[in-house]
Amino acid sequence: MKSSLLTDHLRQYKLVLASGSPRRRHLLSEMGLSFNVLTTGVDEIIQFPQDPELSARQIASDKIRVLNNYDEHQLYIAADTVVVKNGAILNKPKDKHEAQVMLNSLSDSEHQVITGVALRSESKTEVFSETTIVTFNPLNNAEIDHYISSYKPFDKAGAYGIQEWIGINFIRKIEGSYFNVVGLPTARLYQEFMRF
Amino acid sequence: MKSSLLTDHLRQYKLVLASGSPRRRHLLSEMGLSFNVLTTGVDEIIQFPQDPELSARQIASDKIRVLNNYDEHQLYIAADTVVVKNGAILNKPKDKHEAQVMLNSLSDSEHQVITGVALRSESKTEVFSETTIVTFNPLNNAEIDHYISSYKPFDKAGAYGIQEWIGINFIRKIEGSYFNVVGLPTARLYQEFMRF
Numbered sequence: 001m002k003s004s005l006l007t008d009h010l011r012q013y014k015l016v017l018a019s020g021s022p023r024r025r026h027l028l029s030e031m032g033l034s035f036n037v038l039t040t041g042v043d044e045i046i047q048f049p050q051d052p053e054l055s056a057r058q059i060a061s062d063k064i065r066v067l068n069n070y071d072e073h074q075l076y077i078a079a080d081t082v083v084v085k086n087g088a089i090l091n092k093p094k095d096k097h098e099a100q101v102m103l104n105s106l107s108d109s110e111h112q113v114i115t116g117v118a119l120r121s122e123s124k125t126e127v128f129s130e131t132t133i134v135t136f137n138p139l140n141n142a143e144i145d146h147y148i149s150s151y152k153p154f155d156k157a158g159a160y161g162i163q164e165w166i167g168i169n170f171i172r173k174i175e176g177s178y179f180n181v182v183g184l185p186t187a188r189l190y191q192e193f194m195r196f
Numbered sequence: 197m198k199s200s201l202l203t204d205h206l207r208q209y210k211l212v213l214a215s216g217s218p219r220r221r222h223l224l225s226e227m228g229l230s231f232n233v234l235t236t237g238v239d240e241i242i243q244f245p246q247d248p249e250l251s252a253r254q255i256a257s258d259k260i261r262v263l264n265n266y267d268e269h270q271l272y273i274a275a276d277t278v279v280v281k282n283g284a285i286l287n288k289p290k291d292k293h294e295a296q297v298m299l300n301s302l303s304d305s306e307h308q309v310i311t312g313v314a315l316r317s318e319s320k321t322e323v324f325s326e327t328t329i330v331t332f333n334p335l336n337n338a339e340i341d342h343y344i345s346s347y348k349p350f351d352k353a354g355a356y357g358i359q360e361w362i363g364i365n366f367i368r369k370i371e372g373s374y375f376n377v378v379g380l381p382t383a384r385l386y387q388e389f390m391r392f
Contacts, residue, residue, distance in 0.1 A: 005342055137387065140200070170386070173371070177370075
């Protein structure tokens with residue numbers, strides 16, 4: 001068994017997180033890594049009509065493709081998380097009504113959360129995605145309205161955050177990585193970093 | 197569908213958490229509930245040779261059985277989390293060596309985390325438990341030693357915290373409730389409170 005730590009393995013790189021998400025910043029930091037943050041102009045508004053996994057990987061790739069200042073020491077990481085219900089991607093809700101419709105569709109059933117990740121150095125690129133199945137208990141209208149008015153989930157794909165009131169009280173079960181739902185498939189990312 | 201919130205339903209009670217765990221306090225607070233904290237003398241040191249689920253429920257029950265000052269408005273909640281590998285309960289590790297042995301046994305395999313919960317008012321008691329299956333990626337000796345020396349998991353059953361460095365980097369998958377592994381089966385608890 002190879003006995004080394006990820007921080008030793010990545011010593012040659014200056015890590016750059018190409019994401020404005022405070023949740024991703026928090027997770028990467030809890031992984032024990034030091035990094036800089038650089039937000040890019042690519043937004044998830046772009047629609048990809050294809051397969052949700054390909055879409056998440058494509059958006060993650062695009063977020064670092066726009067960066068041009070590579071040097072041999074930099075390793076960029078970008079990610080995109082999509083929520084999929086009955087094969088369709090749920091984007092960020094535009095208003096209260098759209099959030100209500102999304103949360104009603106997630107109530108008392110399971111859906112998928114897919115995070116696509118792109119890693120890029122001067123010499124190579126790795127793109128992968130991870131899927132977690134999430135099951136909600138039934139949500140009534142008072143619960144949905146309370147969440148939307150208190151937490152304003154308009155910056156969240158699928159209109160919810162698993163680490164917020166609605167996730168803690170109503171997500172009965174997940175199958176896969178919890179942190180993938182928060183925003184990064186951290187255990188997979190650790191392995192991909194070790195192989196990079 | 198009944199349209200009400202848990203906070204309305206529990207309005208008649210003064211909630212009391214019989215636990216010194218900051219993680220349980222945090223979860224109950226994130227559930228949106230107001231409560232007082234009361235720590236009792238019952239510790240998880242007590243050994244129950246029986247079934248792990250019964251053991252978790254028994255310890256949770258014991259934590260509130262020792263409380264005598266019931267009044268009609270108080271609702272006590274207590275919990276106990278056990279980590280089970282190959283049918284045997286892993287307690288809190290006594291020293292570095294025991295933590296190393298435990299983490300080696302959890303490496304590259306799955307185990308169960310069971311949280312027993314007891315609710316008690318003046319007129320009734322409810323006891324239940326919830327199980328989550330957790331799968332670790334392989335852990336090497338450097339990783340195990342780094343975690344033990346940096347995080348000192350001697351207060352944690354099974355020698356790890358899912359929300360810490362080792363959980364974020366090496367837990368590949370869970371099946372069940374994430375918050376149950378942290379210390380409370382929050383979605384189940386919401387439903388049990390609504391029925392109480």
